[in-house]
Amino acid sequence: MITAGQMLVLAERSVVDEFADHLGSVAIEAFDDPYEAFAAMQQRVWSRVVIAASYAGLGGLCRAVRRLQPQANVLVLCGPGRESEVRSLADGINTASVIDDYFIYPLTPVEWRNLAETEQPAVPVY
Amino acid sequence: MGEDTKLSGGSKIIILSKDASFARAACGKQSSYNCLRVTSSYEAAAEMLIEHSLAIVIDLRCLTSGDLPLVEMARQRDLEILAVGSAPLGVSNCDLSGVRLSSRESLAGLLTTLAACRDQTIEEAQPPCEPVAVSEPVSATGQWVKRLPLSEPRDVELPASQNEPEPEPEIAEPAHHVRNVQEGYRPSALLTSEEIEALLEDGV
Numbered sequence: 001m002i003t004a005g006q007m008l009v010l011a012e013r014s015v016v017d018e019f020a021d022h023l024g025s026v027a028i029e030a031f032d033d034p035y036e037a038f039a040a041m042q043q044r045v046w047s048r049v050v051i052a053a054s055y056a057g058l059g060g061l062c063r064a065v066r067r068l069q070p071q072a073n074v075l076v077l078c079g080p081g082r083e084s085e086v087r088s089l090a091d092g093i094n095t096a097s098v099i100d101d102y103f104i105y106p107l108t109p110v111e112w113r114n115l116a117e118t119e120q121p122a123v124p125v126y
Numbered sequence: 127m128g129e130d131t132k133l134s135g136g137s138k139i140i141i142l143s144k145d146a147s148f149a150r151a152a153c154g155k156q157s158s159y160n161c162l163r164v165t166s167s168y169e170a171a172a173e174m175l176i177e178h179s180l181a182i183v184i185d186l187r188c189l190t191s192g193d194l195p196l197v198e199m200a201r202q203r204d205l206e207i208l209a210v211g212s213a214p215l216g217v218s219n220c221d222l223s224g225v226r227l228s229s230r231e232s233l234a235g236l237l238t239t240l241a242a243c244r245d246q247t248i249e250e251a252q253p254p255c256e257p258v259a260v261s262e263p264v265s266a267t268g269q270w271v272k273r274l275p276l277s278e279p280r281d282v283e284l285p286a287s288q289n290e291p292e293p294e295p296e297i298a299e300p301a302h303h304v305r306n307v308q309e310g311y312r313p314s315a316l317l318t319s320e321e322i323e324a325l326l327e328d329g330v
Contacts, residue, residue, distance in 0.1 A: 033195070035171060038168075038172060038175055039175070041175075042175045042176075056192065057166045060164075060165060060166020060167070061166070063168070063169050064168035064169045065172075067169065067173070067176065
């Protein structure tokens with residue numbers, strides 16, 4: 001299971017609150033501002049980075065996260081409407097895949113459990 | 127991530143533009159610096175954090191008010207910030223304080239100058255590799271004199287005025303200067319409280 005300081009969540013407050021409810025507030029380090037999150041990523045290695053798809057320029061944001069955290073498991077949370085865009089980041093069309101996986105929001109209990117796992121990659125939701 | 131326009135050369139210059147020809151124009155034919163083009167401000171910020179860069183060039187067509195933290199970050203890291211174009215909607219001139227506006231044509235020359243200045247600074251900071259040759263001592267009249275070995279006693283008698291160290295002339299410094307030295311530079315320390323009160327009474 002994910003432990004304290006292993007997961008960085010870059011999302012708006014409501015999503016972060018939901019993460020805290022399911023995973024515990026000590027398990028995650030949450031940021032609303034991408035630039036503040038970058039500063040935290042520069043400081044240390046994270047096992048998992050979760051990005052909400054609500055940010056403008058999602059592709060660039062994911063590439064920046066991948067550049068700063070090459071070893072991290074980078075996941076995106078998105079609504080059904082943005083699945084094709086996010087899938088292209090995961091599939092890596094014409095380029096290396098930028099993210100490892102994505103989840104359609106809201107998450108099911110099984111997906112929350114998968115998200116909390118650090119050793120195994122999360123189950124993709126297609 | 128971004129694309130390397132040049133792979134050899136000196137420090138990295140981040141170019142934020144969605145236009146590949148813009149980056150090519152910025153890099154010119156010089157090889158004294160590396161250009162890395164990125165298409166989003168997030169990537170530019172990541173590049174800035176990963177490795178020290180010489181400068182960032184921003185194509186103002188792709189800057190929005192949401193990207194202003196990038197400009198602030200560059201300022202904090204003492205990067206040279208160059209921008210081409212006009213300030214987009216939602217971005218004021220004040221937001222671009224410290225940003226050097228340039229034309230697309232003059233960008234390559236400006237970057238070359240920056241890289242040259244960087245190289246010069248590095249050279250000046252490094253100690254000389256070989257000892258500097260010391261010339262023979264010259265007398266006060268400009269004639270060459272024989273250099274004596276260090277072990278030999280030197281019988282040269284100097285005039286009395288040169289034997290004794292001269293007392294340093296006492297220069298009375300103005301009182302406000304002394305206060306500046308002691309307290310650091312503080313405008314409020316330039317005047318005494320009595321002087322400030324006198325000025326306030328005069329309605330200044």
